[in-house]
Amino acid sequence: MTNDQNLETAPQEVEARAVEARVEAFIGVREARRSEVAEDYVELIAELIHDNGEARPVDIATRMGVTAPTVAKTLGRLARDGLITRAKYRSVFLTEEGRALAKECRHRHEIVLRFLLSLGLDPETAERDAEGIEHHVSERTLALFADFADRS
Amino acid sequence: MTNDQNLETAPQEVEARAVEARVEAFIGVREARRSEVAEDYVELIAELIHDNGEARPVDIATRMGVTAPTVAKTLGRLARDGLITRAKYRSVFLTEEGRALAKECRHRHEIVLRFLLSLGLDPETAERDAEGIEHHVSERTLALFADFADRS
DNA sequence: GCAAAAAGTTAGCTTAGGCTAACAATCAAG
DNA sequence: CTTGATTGTTAGCCTAAGCTAACTTTTTGC
Ligand SMILES: [Mn+2]
Ligand SMILES: [Mn+2]
Ligand SMILES: [Mn+2]
Ligand SMILES: [Mn+2]
Secondary structure, three states: OOOHHOOOHHHHHHHHHHHHHHHHHHHHHHHHHHHHHHHHHHHHHHHHHHOOOEOOHHHHHHHHHOOOOHHHHHHHHHHOOOOOOEOOOOEEOOOOHHHHHHHHHHHHHHHHHHHHHHHHHOOHHHHHHHHHHHHHHHHHHHHHHHHHHOOO | OOOOOHHHOOOOHHHHHHHHHHHHHHHHHHHHHHHHHHHHHHHHHHHHHHHHHOHHHHHHHHHOOOOHHHHHHHHHHHHHOOOEEOOOOOOEEEOHHHHHHHHHHHHHHHHHHHHHHOOOOOOOHHHHHHHHHHHHOOHHHHHHHHHHHHHO
């Protein structure tokens, strides 16, 4: 080490640390991306069950704005991942795990939406942005959003 | 129509409108998702050119936390889409369009980051969340974020 | 100026998430 | 109870974005 008694950190180490922090950010975002679709589906399925008594693929397709085969394939992945159960030609049920995820997602969605509205955003834009942002807020950010919305 | 003089809106129409609004939200989010990677790349490329004089694939790979072949393939798409130019075994350049996108992305990234920090978030989490959120904020939300950060 | 290291490319594989076309099952009217 | 409409499934296609293995090119250090 060339520093006097090693008291300072070399500039390239500072740089390396900054790079490393950002790599973690990118990796984290890619990770989050992998669950976005699942999160939106289970949240919607929970809502359909609550509102309509059941979650039919056709209603999922209508609300997600995708075609029926896309829904079928996605439901296959959700079942594989233990979030739903289903029988052929029947509507869909959430597993315990699916219900837990749905609840968490609805909670996050609501906080983000409430926060955006309390910032002064119009409802349509707020809904639109919340639908994307909800998948990328950490627990900490969510807590700050909730605080802010409560205080205003 | 069964309403007295058609003065009210039928509840199923209200419902239909709400469903339609959410479909638009989902479609919008899917749309945004399609440009996330491109946005992160051009932003990073601009930064590397600024800081190092050039953007080498190896540095892009290190900072994005992906392998060199992944970068190569992504750069192929960016070139196809007119955002960069490149020559074999050489580093990468932004087109006019690429520079414009990079500038816009850096701008958005900075506002979102500044906003999260001014909310009281720690820098690491702020960087992490900003990296994901930046792709899902509308112009309106961005303006509100900027206002908030300025005022605090 | 050459050899080894570093960087870049290519081929080929994987998964997710979209689509259409074709077919099968269920449901609702009559 | 039959039939037509609705709903669901399957097969097969596509693109994006990740990976490893193998190869080529460029850069660097002696
Ligand atoms: Mn969402
Ligand atoms: Mn949601
Ligand atoms: Mn980003
Ligand atoms: Mn960014």
